[in-house]
Amino acid sequence: MAVFSLIIINKAGGLVYQREFQPGLRKLSTNDYLVLAGTFHGVHAITRSITPKLPLAAIPNPPITPTTATTPSPNIASPSSTSTPTPSSSSASAGGYTYPNPGVPATGLESLETDKFRLTCFQTLTGTKFLLFTEPTMANIDVVMKKIYELYADFVMKNPFYQLEMPVRCEAFDRNLQGWLRGRA
């Protein structure tokens, strides 16, 4: 149950916070972390754009009779998928495709696994990304993530000396984060 480190990326892809809690990952220079944040920001956007698109009608339908063209669409589902896709408003005009998990908005990378660590990415509705590096076996990461977001909302956003989108230098945030993680371990 180890949390290695936390990175916060602002909505423009800039690194605003980086802190190590437990050793386990290699140490990078500040510049490397900046590059990593920028790269991840880009990759995150790409992983969203390469979401597989499932066609609603396999053959692009030339104007046939409206009855055959419209009726089948609700029955389309990927073979083992249990939910029925509902054609989204955008897909209808674009000639018909749906995402594999209709009803859930397509996101970018949410979790990444390697042999040594697991990266969990949480993007807030305001576009800030929290990257948490943990052991691959760690459970309940969403609890940790939620608490981190709460502490961020408390000790960073309510701090009159914090300038939005700028690097986070809030001693109370560090202290409370460290204290909470130590209490968990």
Next chain:
Amino acid sequence: MTQPARHAAMLSISNSGPNTMAGEKQQSTQHMHTQSQPSQGLRVPSNRKTIYDRHLNRSRSAELSRASFAFLFAEMVTYAQRRVTGIQDLERRLNEQGYPLGLRLLDLLYYRTMSSSTSSSLSSSSTSASPPNRPLRILPLLHLIHGPLWRLLFNRPADALEHSVSPETPNEYMITDNDPLVNTYISVPKEMSMLNCAAFVAGIIEGVCDGCGFEAKVTAHNQPTEMWPGRTIFLLRFGESVMEREKVLERAGVK
């Protein structure tokens, strides 16, 4: 700084913006405008009952959202930070924001401590006598601040009350708060490490002291410990006239 000038400034503030502080500290300023305010300019609910018609004890046990206070106070600090020349200047501004609040709060505090002492007959006398009359000596005043005022503002008494040990400064007293509410979410940048935003609370204390007729300067100082990283000492320095009067009253045996 002379006292009359300060009062004048405070009055002008209160005239120009009567509602600026009202929401923050449980509508402490209500009674100031009851008679002078006709219906115009004031939002009157459909049942014709404004907040001035409510009983003053109505909000006695009411609670405020800590988050909205934190955001409001953050904006106040940001506002005070504009065009300041340095940390001292910033603390002075925060102090000035708190001062009128303390002055006005005092009336509510008297009102409530009196009504509670008559109804519950001094049940909560953990901080010695909670005085039914206004304090005449320094010690009752300090107890008033340490206990009832702190409870009114923060829902708990302050953590310590001390007198200066140095013989040169008998006019200095210290009130300690281990974790001031106003500083809960504030991290002061390293280059401003001297700053303590509880200067606002110091301003409130100063207002209370002044309102009681004790001329004083109050400042807030950081005194972190391992256990309490936000520990703050409020240093009260009473003026010469107060100390002289104190001696006279002591000889006269006034408590």
Next chain:
Amino acid sequence: MVVYSFYIFDRHAECIYKRRWLPRPVSTVGSKSSRPTSEASAPGLPATLGQSARTTDDDAKLIFGTVFSLRNMARKLGGEDDNFVTYRTSQYKLHYYETPTNIKFVMLTDLKSPSMRVALQQIYINLYVEYVVKNPLSPVEHPGGIGVNNELFEESLEQFVTRVLS
């Protein structure tokens, strides 16, 4: 479990093989409707289903860029011997396997699928090595997918995905 697509990238970062499995609407296919069907696979050919040829080509490039960046990130943080295995979004999972010879296998599946690391390794050992590397008619390098898009490999991959995996 559903497999959406499968890509092979050679050591020159070129996409030498790609294949997509698209679930078909019931109305247009009829008898084969319950099984995913695969799309024409040779690179350069215009895709017939769903997306235009441009987007499938671009997708391959985007996927390579993504896995390349993520692989580098994993190595930077986890050390030289760390391997990027998989990532997940709200919509799909991407699985990654890299051979010691720097050939990269990528597979996109739905969220319910378990780790595909072993499956990708099997595709490499049992299909790629057997039918592409050991094929005397196949060139050493595969620019434009030459040599990979042979019948044996494609057939057995099709079988592997439809029979073994689903």
